[in-house]
Amino acid sequence: MWGRWALSAMATGMRTAASLRAGVLTRPQEVRRALTVADVLPAPASVLALPGVAFTIPDGVRIVTTDEPQAVRVGAHLATLIGGSAPRPGDQRPPGGIALLVDAAYEPEEYALDIDRDGVSIRASGAAGLFWGVQTLRQLLPVRGPLVVPGVRIADRPRFGYRGVMLDVARHFFDVATVQRIIDLASRYKLNHLHLHLSDDQGWRIAIDSWPRLATHAGATEVGGGRGGYYTPRDYAQIVAYAQERFMTVVPEIDLPGHTNAALAAYPELAYDCVVPRRYTGTTVGWSALCPGRELTAKFLTDVLGEVAAMTPGPYLHVGGDEALTMSAHDYATIVAQAQQIVAAHGKVPVGWHELAGAPLGSTTVLQFWGVTPWARRVAEATKAGHRVIMSPADRTYLDQRHNLASRVGRTWAGPISAERAYAWDPARYLAGVPESAILGVEAPLWTEKVSTVNQIEYLMFPRLASIAEIGWSPLATHDWSAFRHRLGAQAPAWEALGVHFARVPGVPWVASPSAPALVRQRPGRRSPEVAGPSSDTDQAADHVPDEVVGEAERQRGKEPVPPEETGLTEVDAVHRQSHDQHQDRVPGEQA
Numbered sequence: 056m057w058g059r060w061a062l063s064a065m066a067t068g069m070r071t072a073a074s075l076r077a078g079v080l081t082r083p084q085e086v087r088r089a090l091t092v093a094d095v096l097p098a099p100a101s102v103l104a105l106p107g108v109a110f111t112i113p114d115g116v117r118i119v120t121t122d123e124p125q126a127v128r129v130g131a132h133l134a135t136l137i138g139g140s141a142p143r144p145g146d147q148r149p150p151g152g153i154a155l156l157v158d159a160a161y162e163p164e165e166y167a168l169d170i171d172r173d174g175v176s177i178r179a180s181g182a183a184g185l186f187w188g189v190q191t192l193r194q195l196l197p198v199r200g201p202l203v204v205p206g207v208r209i210a211d212r213p214r215f216g217y218r219g220v221m222l223d224v225a226r227h228f229f230d231v232a233t234v235q236r237i238i239d240l241a242s243r244y245k246l247n248h249l250h251l252h253l254s255d256d257q258g259w260r261i262a263i264d265s266w267p268r269l270a271t272h273a274g275a276t277e278v279g280g281g282r283g284g285y286y287t288p289r290d291y292a293q294i295v296a297y298a299q300e301r302f303m304t305v306v307p308e309i310d311l312p313g314h315t316n317a318a319l320a321a322y323p324e325l326a327y328d329c330v331v332p333r334r335y336t337g338t339t340v341g342w343s344a345l346c347p348g349r350e351l352t353a354k355f356l357t358d359v360l361g362e363v364a365a366m367t368p369g370p371y372l373h374v375g376g377d378e379a380l381t382m383s384a385h386d387y388a389t390i391v392a393q394a395q396q397i398v399a400a401h402g403k404v405p406v407g408w409h410e411l412a413g414a415p416l417g418s419t420t421v422l423q424f425w426g427v428t429p430w431a432r433r434v435a436e437a438t439k440a441g442h443r444v445i446m447s448p449a450d451r452t453y454l455d456q457r458h459n460l461a462s463r464v465g466r467t468w469a470g471p472i473s474a475e476r477a478y479a480w481d482p483a484r485y486l487a488g489v490p491e492s493a494i495l496g497v498e499a500p501l502w503t504e505k506v507s508t509v510n511q512i513e514y515l516m517f518p519r520l521a522s523i524a525e526i527g528w529s530p531l532a533t534h535d536w537s538a539f540r541h542r543l544g545a546q547a548p549a550w551e552a553l554g555v556h557f558a559r560v561p562g563v564p565w566v567a568s569p570s571a572p573a574l575v576r577q578r579p580g581r582r583s584p585e586v587a588g589p590s591s592d593t594d595q596a597a598d599h600v601p602d603e604v605v606g607e608a609e610r611q612r613g614k615e616p617v618p619p620e621e622t623g624l625t626e627v628d629a630v631h632r633q634s635h636d637q638h639q640d641r642v643p644g645e646q647a
Contacts, residue, residue: 082561083559083560083561083563083565084544084561084562084563084564084565085564085565085566085567086544086564086565086566086567087566087567088566090545090548090566091104091205092104092195092205092207092209093538093541093542094194094541094542094545095191095194095195095209095542096194096244096521096524096525096539096542096543096545096546097244097245097524097525097527097528097529098525098529098533098538098539098542099191099209099210099211099529100210100211100212100529100530100533101208101209101210101211102207102208102209103207103208103209104205104206104207105170105171105205105206105207105208106206107206108170108171108172108205108206109170109172109203109204109205109206110170110171110172110173110174110175110203110204110206111201111202111203112137112139112153112175112196112201112202112203112204113151114138115138115139115140116137116138116139116140116151116152116153117139117140117143117149117151117152117153118130118133118134118139118140118141118142118143118152118153118154118155119142119143119144119145119146119147119148119149119152119153119154119155119156120142120143120144120145120154120155120156120185121144121145121146121155121156121157122144122145123157123182125181125182126155126156126157126181126182126185127142127144128182128300129155129182129185129186129189130142130155132186132189132300133153133155133189133192136189136193137196137202139153142155148173148174148175148176149174150173150174151173151174152174152175153174153175153176153177154174154175154176154177155177155185155188155189156176156177156178156179157178157179157180157181157182157185158178158179158180159180160180161178161179161180161184162180162212163180163181163183163184163216164179164180164183164184164187164212164213164216164247165179165180165184165210165211165212165213166178166179166184166185166187166188166191166209166211166212167179167188167208167209167210167211168188168191168192168207168208168209168211169207169208169209170192170195170204170205170206170207170208171206172206175192175204177189177192182302183247183302186242186301186302187211187245187302188209188211190242190243190244190245191209191211192204193243194549195207198548198549198552213245213527213528214527214528214529214530214531215482215494215495215496215497215527215528216495216496217247217248217445217495217496217497217498217527218245218246218247218248218496218497218498218523218524218527218528219246219247219248219249219250219306219445219496219497219498219499220237220241220246220248220249220250220454220498220499220500220501220516220520220523221249221250221251221252221308221447221498221499221500221501222234222237222249222250222251222252222501222503222512223252223255223455223500223501223502223503223504223506224251224252224253224260224503225252225253225254225255225257225258225259225260225277225310225317225503226255226257226258226277226278226338226502226503226504226506227277227278227279227281227503227504227506227507228258228260228274228277228281228283228284228285229503229509229512230284231286231290231293231294233509233512234249234251234294234297235293235294235297236509237249237512237516238294238297238298238301238303239301240513240516240517240520240553240555241303241520241524242301242302242303243549244520244521244524244525244528245524245528246303246520246524246527247302247303247304248303248304248305248306248371248496248498249294249298249303249304249305249306250306250308250373250498250500251294251305251306251307251308252308252310252500252502253286253307253308253309253363254308254309254310254311254314254315254317254318254375255310255314255317256314256315256316256317256335256340256343257276257277257278257283257316257317257335257336257337257338258273258274258275258276258277258283258285258317259273259274259285259317259318259321260274260283260284260285260286261285261286261291261307261363261366262274262285262286262287262288263358263359263362263363264288264362265358265359265362266321266322266355266358266359268321268322269317269318269321269322269359270285270287272320272321272334273317273318273320273321273334274317275334276317276334276335276336277336278336278337278338278503278504278507279336279507280336281507288366291366292366295366295367295368295369299368304369304370304371305367305369306369306371306372306373306406307363307366307367307372307373308372308373308374308375308406309359309360309363309372309373309374309375310373310374310375310376310377311345311356311374311375311376311390311391311394312344312345312347312376312379312382312386312387312390312391313340313341313342313343313344313375313376313377313378313379313380313381313382314340314343314375314377314378314379315343315344315345316332316334316335316342316343317334317335318345318355319332319343319345320332320333320334320335322355324351325345325346325349325351325352325355326344326345326346327344327346338504338505340378340380341378341379341380341381342380342381343381344379344381344382344386345390346386347386347389347390347393348386348389352390353393356390356393356394356397357397360372360374360394360397360398360401361397361401364398364401364402364403365401367403370403370404371403371404371406371421372398372401372403372404372405372406373405373406373407373423374391374394374395374398374405374406374407374411375407375408376391376407376408376410376411376414377408377409377410377425378410379410384413384414387413387414388414388415391407391411391414392414392415392417395407395416395417395420396417398417399417399418399419404419404420404421405417405419405420405421406420406421406422406423406445407420407421407422407423408422408423408425409422409423409424409425409426409431409433409434409444412431412433412434412436412437412442413433416437416440416442418441420442421442421443421444421445421495422434422437422442422443422444422445423444423445423447423498424444424445424446424447424448424486425447425448425449425453425500426448426449427448427449427450427469429485429486429487430486430487431486431487431489432488434486434489435486435487435488435489436488438488438489438490438493439488442493443493443494443495444486444489444493444494444495445494445495445496445497445498446482446485446486446494446496446497446498447497447498447499447500448480448485449468449469450469450470450472450476451472451476451477451480451485452472452477452497452498452499452500452523453469453470453472453499453500453501453502454472454499454500454501454515454516454519454520455500455501455502455503455504455505455506455515456468456469456470456471456472457470457471457472458471458472458473458474458515458519458558458560459471459473459560462558464505464506464511464514464515465505465506465515466502466504466505472519473560473562474518474519474521474522474540474543474560474562474563475522475536475540475562477499477519477522477523477526478522478523478525478526478534478536478539479536480526481526481531481534482494482496482497482526482527483531496527497523497526497527498523499516499519499520499523501515501516510556513555513556513557514556514557514558515558516557517546517550517555517557517558518543518546518557518558518560518563521543521546522539522543525539525542540562540563540564541564543563544563544564544565544566545566547559547565547566547567548566548567
């Protein structure tokens with residue numbers, strides 16, 4: 056075990072040195088240039104630019120859609136963005152207009168976008184593909200002046216069907232409006248799943264009618280001792296509906312049998328010793344557990360998972376399963392087997408962190424890999440039995456890790472993770488013995504032990520979420536950092552227009568040209584909620600001065616920031632990393 060830990064620390068130290076060179080000694084690069092069809096992100100499967108061809112979208116442009124409710128809804132969304140007329144049913148593009156047409160010849164989520172001198176056409180097998188085509192069109196719109204879009208023919212489809220982002224609302228609670236903002240930003244890059252981590256040691260975030268103290272008591276705190284919060288069924292329904300309108304599926308997670316102190320504080324009779332634990336506001340992991348074998352525990356699982364399943368129209372329900380470090384293998388297997396059975400009985404697909412592979416798996420259970428090494432024997436064995444995997448390797452996808460060690464926001468146990476590191480990997484080749492056919496998709500988790508504001512969320516998400524989005528969508532043949540960094544830099548004007556607090560990291564040529572993508576067509580005196588940044592009560596500018604700018608200012612004064620540890624790991628993060636390395640491929644109760 057110590058050898059693996061030493062290798063992990065050595066690798067982290069090497070990345071630390073590179074991070075310091077990139078993050079402290081190099082200033083962010085700014086360029087001025089016009090944007091082109093080559094800047095679309097994620098990179099489409101096929102792009103044919105039409106030189107000298109362009110279309111000017113007039114005010115009140117006519118929009119025609121196939122006469123299907125969801126297609127009409129996508130048309131209405133586009134009309135709002137560009138100031139178009141209300142969509143009308145039709146099967147042909149009107150002269151000088153826009154057509155969104157359903158065509159059964161296309162695969163799910165696949166679309167074709169054609170722009171010529173006479174208008175815009177988007178074709179897809181359904182509304183999801185039309186919506187993704189609209190997102191591509193948005194990236195071709197200028198921010199200011201006439202809405203002139205370049206002539207192009209794009210044929211596009213996703214590499215993986217599951218492309219997700221996770222928000223931990225348990226360690227710190229975030230309200231409905233914040234979650235909706237994340238949905239808006241993520242869906243722009245064709246991410247189609249939002250994983251909500253709804254329960255943990257520090258808080259319970261969804262009301263359960265049959266167990267009311269989960270919300271009122273277990274939901275009333277968070278890391279650092281804040282007041283916490285929870286979603287009522289109406290709140291949760293709002294999130295789900297908002298996501299559905301943007302073709303994102305909500306994946307709720309009730310983490311068990313570990314990470315359950317909040318639930319035990321509300322209902323101590325679920326604990327091994329039935330002693331009332333204190334509500335917890337720290338960040339240590341692995342010490343709490345539900346007690347199996349009791350009738351009350353079985354009722355708790357049945358009630359909670361049943362109510363969450365009933366509130367969730369999507370196919371997945373995540374049951375956690377990670378870091379139950381104090382449980383025996385038998386007790387762990389008992390709980391996770393019950394959970395999977397209950398989820399499946401409600402017509403949902405159980406999802407669990409990869410530790411679940413050490414216990415019996417239900418026939419449809421999906422594993423989510425979060426390790427940092429390419430060896431996960433039990434996961435590979437599970438894929439041979441037909442189970443599929445969501446790839447979230449912590450050292451590539453964990454958005455809570457710092458961009459570099461000059462950054463002040465984020466953790467370090469699996470990082471730092473630069474935009475390039477988040478991009479330079481292949482989900483189908485990461486895990487030994489796990490073929491591409493077994494990969495359901497990718498997901499970028501954002502844990503919030505050290506994240507308490509929407510600005511911090513955005514700073515850690517961007518630009519790296521765009522890296523993960525392209526990994527999940529674009530064909531492998533398009534993956535090339537030297538080209539991607541230019542596409543990534545071209546997103547800056549859009550993010551600035553949206554008020555996104557992104558990290559302007561070194562190594563990316565950030566575009567400063569006013570010829571930038573339009574996000575919405577604004578009317579005088581109105582600001583779109585999608586464009587509006589965080590409200591003033593969450594906009595804590597002092598915490599969000601770009602870290603690279605801070606580093607450069609310190610360097611100019613001859614006080615270069617020094618990492619807290621040579622390895623780049625704080626004491627708490629070092630413990631977390633060591634715990635992870637000991638348990639990556641073991642079932643709870645098994646000796647290291």
